[in-house]
Amino acid sequence: MDDRLLLIAFGAAVGVCSGLAAVALSHGLVFMMENLSVFRDYWWAFVLPGIGMAASSLFLEKVVREGAGHGVPEVVYSVSRHGGLLRLRSSFSRLISNCLTIGSGASAGPEAPVIISGASIGSNISRLFSLNERQRVTLVGCGSAGALSAIFNAPVAGMVFTIEIIMGEWSAGNVVPIAVASVAGAQVTRLLQTHQISFTHLRFDVDVTSTLAAVGLAVLTALISVLFARSLRYSHHISEKITLPVWVRALIGGCMVGAIGLLLPGVLGEGYHSIQQMVEGAFAPGLALMLLLVGAKIAATALTLGWGGSGGIFAPALVIGSFAGLMYHRFIVLLLPGFSWVDEGCYALLGMAGVISGTMHAPLTGIFLIVDITGRYETILPLILVSALSTTISRVFEPASFYLRELVQKGQYLKPRTDAKVLADLSITELVEKDCKTVPRNMLLGDFIKVVQDSHRNHFPVVDEQTGEFQGMIHLDDIRPYLLDSLMYETVFLEQVMQTEVETVDIHEDLSEVLDRMDANGLFSMPVVSSSRFVGMISKATLLDKYRHELMVQTMH
Template identity: 35%
Template structure:
């Protein structure tokens, strides 16, 4: 009895003693919070995404072989399936039906979010759900997309691999119990790794994740995403080899006039990108309106329509990269190229509309190649001495249509360069992509990704459904602006006024009271430190004016919060609708007061 009590007393820590932290707990905290922990998680996610891409591509190859009897039926023409040769080319009428009978119940039962092209679901998870993605999505999406593509669905594999990698990142983040901000970053790491390994495009994976998924280019985010992308690329290259994803002949710009032709192609491509987006959702609406049966059966019944399209145009079977390469090499007539362009829009829209699973990135590249090659062939007829090679227009058209549909110009430039290895075409590619992006923005406020969410009543820049903060306007919650400094005020005056300000920043106005920008205490302190004179040698407030993101009084608080959160200061100026005069000041505290307004 005495011995037991002695041991118990010895085991108890004396009052005030610091309990030693077990090594497992220290490691757990490090993984969740330290920079090295983020690097380790990004590395693991990249490796997982790389292995997942290998498995996913194997599934596509296997199912394509089973359903069509060819490695890529799109390049086989009206050939028969050797497994059922007695059906001749008519087997394509049944392949989408059988595929739909397999993936339809799978998606409906285990992960409904695996339906469609995937990227919008990941964007939504990052923007409004704290990066949380259903763990089983990765498995269901891989199987459903591989079955869709293998059985003739005219979709790509970038959407599925993004959703697969992102689900892996979300699951690992949940296991490690990371913060919400880090969870979102891990989701982006999974998306980057998936793109990098699948297309042998590590830079494109990074920019895809930053521009479309995170919509942020912070240094910490960039580093983690790069680690994941590199890890996935190493694994992907070990499996698939270090070669460009598409094999295209070398192209060059031989005449300055061609730059004008490429700019016009960008405008047309931007319109095609928006047209594809509209038709995609029109057909999806039509399928929703026409179908009255159970959702699990919809892909099989709709597969009959897809089979008819494939019977007429077998080039629409699956992703269709061989057909894309033939177009870039000038093997098709212009009229047939336009037929393939229309056929791809119809086949992809129908595949998604009936409930198929797959991406829209590869189809947009296909459309761009057909458009560009047809455009180039037309220019060769009109301007044979200056137009240049048809293939150059096909390559530029690929990036331009994708940019027009997704409005992600940086990703479009980088991914086309990495997919083809063609640096000689980079200048016209950049020109066409910028013009396509501007055209797309003029024609529509939404992209092929965001329109899917907006049709469900979800605005990525707005508050989540049911949110208590963000539905107000800025003028409902802003507070009185601090006293403004005159643009010609000396630095000594500015220093005194800033020392009395609770914000550490003051607005600056001209003699007519028009808002010019802000001046910070840090900028004034640095100027006074650098200048030999105590008053700053005649420097005035106007010399140190900065122009931070300015808000307007009629702006939604949800939109304003994005700028407020990313701004390093304590608040942002609020201007009138003409952005000429200062009318208020928005701080984190004033935004939160919208939840508990002060009663008089």
């Protein structure tokens, strides 16, 4: 069967499965909320998020022994380094832990959990059918797209997010199956889900002044995004320093979130309800309170995710964004009351796009998510403006997307078709030239010159003839002065002329590190030595040859 058709068929199947996972999670969340809402009014309700987070972290650590973070970075890591291999347990573990976290009221989003579940479903389906890495990566993308489009009922956003963040590249081979999966996921959700966020009945008349004023909102959301990303990391950092067991940490963190929630209930949970109110213009609080809400939501999310809760930043970013949008609207109305401004709901939408684009460095995702959930294009001009500017400004402060930041710092993020990816794929074993003749250390110079005559190389590794251990290297330059001196022929042993301070390469080393060392020492070739045995030479000349082939093979499908 044709490769492309096969992938489309698999993509649709994966999209349906991940859509089902997303529907399951949102039903679980509704169930939890309904059953726990009766306790909300008691004074001790603040421990609820604590208990939920503790249960969630216990489940992750002890029951499924997941041991990994919130989801998206793991998917990106696996796609960029391991051809999309993901553990089977990841396909459900985050759903349950996330259900416990959000259901109990802690502040997080359900998107990252469904993305990793969908991705893991895709990965495991392709493992079952022994598909190759390229196909597997595509199916991982399909899973993520299907899940995201199902949880938001936003097919375009699901697709765009997957391509922007997870895959890191647009290619014809990927886009079609991912689009199909996105459609499948959204369709599943439309069939099975009766309540969704959708603002299709809203109309906004956006005029020039409102569009221009959006520039200010872009700056605001960019700054908020940076603050958000940094407080998430900071909170994680603090909690790691505490030596208590994970579940105790989660309990403490959860109680703090609960305490914030007692004062400002709007920050709890994933927050879709507040978003709904804000966009529809039914949200009462004034400017000062909005500012407080933005801060509180950031704090609650940072505590939840940093201290052991399980979830994503997508929904909190939307909530923060709409708070920010509303706040900005109140501010400009106060400042310039003479103008006629568009409804505050519109600014809430713009704020969402701004914060999403700012934290994730994914402007297209921000734009299309809003277009998807409103189903209209009236807001498109300020939307593009806010998303693009917000990404650009936040890039000044944060070098990489929140999801990729850690990977980029560790040098683990390998964008497809880049130098880093090509170098990571090539291994020393593939590059080593084995046609080098070794010479014993006790060889006379005269005999060595005969060896040189028959060889077409300039480097000669010297080994110990008894143990076979690598001793050093001789370059033709080292013997050049004695080349015509026949007296030296019979009196000089190779060990006297060889270089012993040689930089060597281990066969298991990463190529990028080897190249860095070559550059640092100004070398063009290095001997590969594995447990003190000479294996071969590695040279920049062969590397260029292989590098070009690899690049060609990777860029053309």
